[in-house]
Amino acid sequence: MTATVSQTLARFLCTAPALPADVLHEAKRLLLNQFKASVGAADHPAIRILHDWATDDGGPRNGGGAHVHWHGTETSPQGAAMVNGALYEVLDFHDTYIPCFMHAVSAVLPAVLALAEARGAGGAALLRALALGVEAELAVATILMPTAYYRGGVPAGITGGVGAAAACCVLAELDEARTTHALGIAMCTAFGLYASVGSMTLSYITGATARSGLSAFELAERGLTAPATAFEGDRGMFQALCDEDRAKIAPTLATLGQEWRLFGQTYKVVPTETITHGPVECVLAILPRAVGRTVERMTFHVNPLVQSIADERRERFGAPSSESEATFDLRHCAAAAWLRGRFTTAETAPACYSDPEVLALRDRIDLVADEARKTFEGCSLDVAFTDGSREAHAIDNFLGTPGNRVPDDTLAQLFRDYAGALPAGRADTIIETVWALDMVPDIRSLTRLLRIAA
Numbered sequence: 525m526t527a528t529v530s531q532t533l534a535r536f537l538c539t540a541p542a543l544p545a546d547v548l549h550e551a552k553r554l555l556l557n558q559f560k561a562s563v564g565a566a567d568h569p570a571i572r573i574l575h576d577w578a579t580d581d582g583g584p585r586n587g588g589g590a591h592v593h594w595h596g597t598e599t600s601p602q603g604a605a606m607v608n609g610a611l612y613e614v615l616d617f618h619d620t621y622i623p624c625f626m627h628a629v630s631a632v633l634p635a636v637l638a639l640a641e642a643r644g645a646g647g648a649a650l651l652r653a654l655a656l657g658v659e660a661e662l663a664v665a666t667i668l669m670p671t672a673y674y675r676g677g678v679p680a681g682i683t684g685g686v687g688a689a690a691a692c693c694v695l696a697e698l699d700e701a702r703t704t705h706a707l708g709i710a711m712c713t714a715f716g717l718y719a720s721v722g723s724m725t726l727s728y729i730t731g732a733t734a735r736s737g738l739s740a741f742e743l744a745e746r747g748l749t750a751p752a753t754a755f756e757g758d759r760g761m762f763q764a765l766c767d768e769d770r771a772k773i774a775p776t777l778a779t780l781g782q783e784w785r786l787f788g789q790t791y792k793v794v795p796t797e798t799i800t801h802g803p804v805e806c807v808l809a810i811l812p813r814a815v816g817r818t819v820e821r822m823t824f825h826v827n828p829l830v831q832s833i834a835d836e837r838r839e840r841f842g843a844p845s846s847e848s849e850a851t852f853d854l855r856h857c858a859a860a861a862w863l864r865g866r867f868t869t870a871e872t873a874p875a876c877y878s879d880p881e882v883l884a885l886r887d888r889i890d891l892v893a894d895e896a897r898k899t900f901e902g903c904s905l906d907v908a909f910t911d912g913s914r915e916a917h918a919i920d921n922f923l924g925t926p927g928n929r930v931p932d933d934t935l936a937q938l939f940r941d942y943a944g945a946l947p948a949g950r951a952d953t954i955i956e957t958v959w960a961l962d963m964v965p966d967i968r969s970l971t972r973l974l975r976i977a978a
Contacts, residue, residue, distance in 0.1 A: 528704075528752045528753050528755070528756065528757075529664075529753075529754075529755035529756050529773065529777065530704045530707040530708045530711065530750075530752060530753075530754055530755055531700075531704050531752060532777050532780075533660050533663070533664075533686075533690065533704075533707055533777070533780075534693075534700045534701075534703040534704040534707060535700060536656075536659075536660070536780045536781060537656055537660060537690055537693060537694050537703055538693075538694075538698075538699065538700045538703055539700075540656055540781055543651075543652055543655055543656075544784075547655050547784055547786070548648075548651050548652070548655065548962060550655070550784075550786050550787060550789075551651040551652075551654045551655040551658075551786070552651065552958050552959060552961055552962075553791070553932065553935060554619060554629045554633070554654065554658070554786065554789065555633065555651075555654065555958055555961070556935055556936065556939060556955065556958045557618065557619055557629070557791050557792075557935060558612045558618060558619070558629055558630065558633050559593075559939055559954065559958075559974070560617065560935070560938050560939040560942060561611075561612050561615060561617040561618040561619075561630075561792070561795075562593055562594065562608070562611035562612050562614075562615070562617075563593075563594060563939065563942050563943045563945070563946070564615060564617075564795075564869055564942040564943075564945075565594075565611050565614045565615045566593075566594040566595060566611070566945070566976060568614050568615070568847075569724070570610060570614055570724035570727050570728070571607065571610060571611055571614060571727075573724070574606065574607050574610050574727075574728065574731060575592055575595055575597065575607050578592070578599050578603035578604075578606055578607050579592070579597050579599045579603060588600065589601055589641065589642035590603070590604035590605075590637075590638040590639075590641045590642050590971075591604055591641065591971055591972075591974070591975070592604055592607045592608060592611075593607075593608050593611055593971075593974045593975075594611070594945075594974060594975060594976050595607075595975065595976070596974070596975030596976070596977055601638035601639055601641070601642045601738060602638075602735050602738060602739065603735075604634070604638040604641070605634045605635045605637075605638040605688075605731070605734040605735045605737075605738045606634075606731035606732060606734060606735040607731060608633075608634035608637070608638065608731070608734070609630060609631055609634040609635075609727075609730045609731035609732075609733065609734035609735070610727040610728060610730055610731035611634075611731075612627075612629070612630040612633065612634065612730065613627065613630050613726060613727040613729075613730035613731070614724075614727040615795045615851070615869060616792070616795060616796055616797050616851050616852070617792050617794075617795035617796075617942075618630050618792060619789045619790065619791060619792070620789070620790040620792065620798040621662060621665070621785065621788055621789055621790070622788070622790055622798065622899055622900065622901060622925070623666070623669070623788065623899075624662065624665040624666060624668075624669040624670070624673075624679055625669060625670065625673045625679050626665055626669070626673075626679030626680045626683065627679075627680045627730070628658050628661050628662055628665070628680065628683075628684075628687065628786075628789065629654075629658060629789070630680055630684070630730050630734075631680055631681075631684025631685065631687060631688050631730055631733040631734040631737060632654060632657045632658055632661060632684065632687040632688050632690075632691050632734070632737070633654060633691075633734075634688075634731070634734040635688035635689075635691065635692055635734040635735070635737045635738040635741075636650065636653050636654055636657060636688065636691035636692050636694075636695055637650065637967070637971070638738065639692050639695055639696070639738060639741070640653075640695055640967045641967055641968055641971045643695075643696070644966050644967070644968060645695055645966075645967055646964060646965050646966060646967065647960075647961035647962055647963065647964035647965075647967055647970070648961075648962040648963075648964075649695055650695065650961070650967050651961060651962055652694060652695075653691040653692070653694040653695035654691055655786060656690065656691065656694045657687045657688065657689075657690040657691025657692075657694060658687055658691075658785075658786050659780065659781075659784065659785060659786060660686060660687055660690035660691075660707075660780075661683050661684065661686055661687025661688075661690065662683075662687075662785040662786070662788075663776055663777060663779075663780055663785070664683045664686050664687075664711075664755070664761075665679060665682075665683045666772070666776050666785070667762065667766075667768060667772050667773055667776050668682065668683065668761075668762065668765055668766045668768060669766070669768075671766045671767040671768050672765045672766040672768075673718070674767075675765065675766065675767070676717055676718045676719065677716060677717065677718060677765060678716035678717065678718050678720065678721075678726065678729055680716070680729075680730060680733065681714070681715055681716020681717075681729045681730070681733050682714045682715070682716060682765060683714070684730065684733040684734065684737065685710040685711075685713060685714055685733050685734075685736045685737035685740060686707055686710045686711060686714070686737065687737065688710070688733065688734050688736070688737020688738060688740075688741075689706040689707055689709065689710040689737040689738075689740040689741045689744075690703075690706075690707060690710075690737075691737075692706070692737065692738055692741035692742075693706050693707075693741055693744075696741070696745065698741070698744070698745060702744045702745060702747075703744070704750075704752065705744040705748065705749050705750045706740045706741045706743075706744035706745075706750075707740075707750075707754070708749075708750025708751055708752065708754035708755075709739075709740035709743060709744060709748065709750045709754075710736065710737050710740040711750070711754040711755050711760070711761040712750060712751070712754050712761070713736055713740065714761060714765065715729070715732075715733070715736075716729040716733065717729075721837075721852055722837065722840075722841060722846075722848050722849045722851075722852045723848060724848065726848070756770070756773060787926065788926050789926070790901075790924050790925045790926065791924040791929075791930045791935060792924055793923050793924045793930060793934075793938060794867040794868070795851070795867070795868065795869050795872070796851050796852075796857050796867065796872070797851060797852055798900065799826075799827075799829075799830045799833060799834070799854060799900045800854045800857045800858070801922045801923075801924065802826070802900060802901065802902055802903040802919055802922045803824050803826070803854060803857070803858045803903055803905065804857055804858060804861045804867050805919055805922045805923060806824070806903060806904065806905035806917045806918070806919060807822075807858050807861045807862050807905065808861055808865070808866075808867075809917045809919075810905060810907055810915045810916075810917045811861075811862060811865060813915050814907070814909070814915065817909040817910070817911060817913065818909060818910045818911075819862065819885060819888065819907060819908075819909060819910075820888065820908045820909055820910045821888050821889070821890060821907075821908045822858065822862075822885075822888065822889045822890070822905060822906075822907050822908075823889075823890045823891075823892060823905070823906045823907075823908070824858070824889070824890070824891050824892065824903055824904070824905050825892050825893075825894040825897070825903060825904045825905075825906075826891055826892070826893065826894060826897060826900065826903045827893075827894065827897040827898070827899060827900045827903070828893035828894070828895060828897075829900065830854070830891070830900045830903070831891045831892070831893045832893075833854075834853075834854040834855065834891055835891065837852055837853060837854075838853070838855065841853065843856075843877075843883055843886070844856050844872075844877040845877075847872045847873060847874070847877075849877075850871075850872040850873075850876070850877040851872045853877075853886075854891070855886045855887075855889040855891075856877055856882065856886050857871065857872075858886075858889055859882050859883075859885035859886040859889060860872075860876050860877075860882050862885060863879075863881055863882055863885060864876070869942075901920065901921050901922060901925045901927065902918070902919050902920040902921060902922065903918070903919065904916065904917065904918035904919075905917050905918070932959075936955045939951060939954070939955060940952070940955075945976050946976060947976075947977075947978045950973060953973055954970070954973050954974070957969065957970050957973065958970070
């Protein structure tokens with residue numbers, strides 16, 4: 525009998541040989557990238573709400589064993605997975621797998637790291653589980669996307685629970701049968717609507733997805749079962765969530781362990797959504813050549829989907845009224861980068877998004893669909909100045925994409941740049957621990973470093 529999708533994934537997870545050194549190193553990079561994405565977010569209002577809910581007597585405490593990053597608060601693995609997942613998402617400074625429009629690590633890592641901390645797992649086991657969990661998730665996402673996204677799903681919400689459950693099963697060395705059930709539970713409980721973009725709810729979805737994947741593992745470990753055809757069966761995940769061709773399923777699964785999709789991850793170098801990185805990079809490239817000239821209009825030529833997304837956001841939000849809306853407003857980000865000569869979290873703060881000069885320039889930015897741009901890894905910018913002169917710049921792969929990878933040293937420096945609230949020397953200690961994580965016998969020697977307090 526032909527194996528089902530969940531059975532095929534479970535077999536891959538349970539029988540994968542020792543992972544190549546470059547795969548394990550990429551897992552370290554993905555881990556450090558999430559710390560970079562979250563270290564500056566501890567005081568974000570959404571995180572405060574979720575932290576307080578997860579750690580008070582009325583929340584899902586149910587004992588301890590895991591900690592909320594940067595706060596250092598002990599809570600249950602469930603609570604830690606949720607808040608840490610939201611921490612990874614809230615600044616939109618994490619990872620993106622551009623072929624599927626998704627942030628694959630942001631739900632997987634918080635679940636498996638919380639479990640590893642609670643059970644005292646070693647660093648090598650965590651890295652293996654993270655890499656395999658992300659691969660399982662990206663295989664499912666490759667099958668479902670892009671139409672699951674076009675239907676209105678948050679890609680990482682839809683598939684993140686599968687990846688989180690997969691990683692937890694690998695870490696706990698769950699047998700193939702129970703791993704199959706864990707994946708099936710996660711497939712049956714996928715959720716997350718794209719309407720949440722620009723609100724606190726998007727961060728909650730990422731955290732709740734991490735918690736859901738951890739729950740799927742814990743329940744399967746205890747014996748809860750799921751339908752074997754949870755993915756491809758009648759009214760299963762595939763039929764319910766996408767309009768893809770079923771012919772994609774078999775060849776995608778056949779590449780597991782042969783084609784490592786985690787190398788296709790994009791690492792963000794500025795804290796904003798992926799479609800904005802190319803425009804911001806173009807702005808910062810032209811700015812030194814502007815020599816005090818005044819912008820009349822900016823025109824970006826972008827992938828058609830980028831234009832569609834940005835125009836829909838402008839219609840839905842109007843001018844930004846929150847940090848989240850500013851983060852997801854391409855025109856705001858480009859205007860702020862031009863006028864401030866940089867793009868950091870300060871450029872999505874109220875003082876910037878309400879600045880009349882930024883708002884005025886934002887209204888002089890045009891987006892033109894460029895059919896030749898097949899993805900949003902590249903774009904071009906033409907700036908017309910009031911004196912009649914012009915400047916232009918084009919990129920094919922912005923910094924952070926697979927075609928223009930962020931070096932390890934640059935990734936580490938980005939973490940340092942946003943880790944100013946940590947005690948002196950702590951950022952470097954965290955970086956050193958991550959690079960040597962495969963030699964760490966107990967992951968708690970890393971997690972105890974992830975706190976702002978001395």
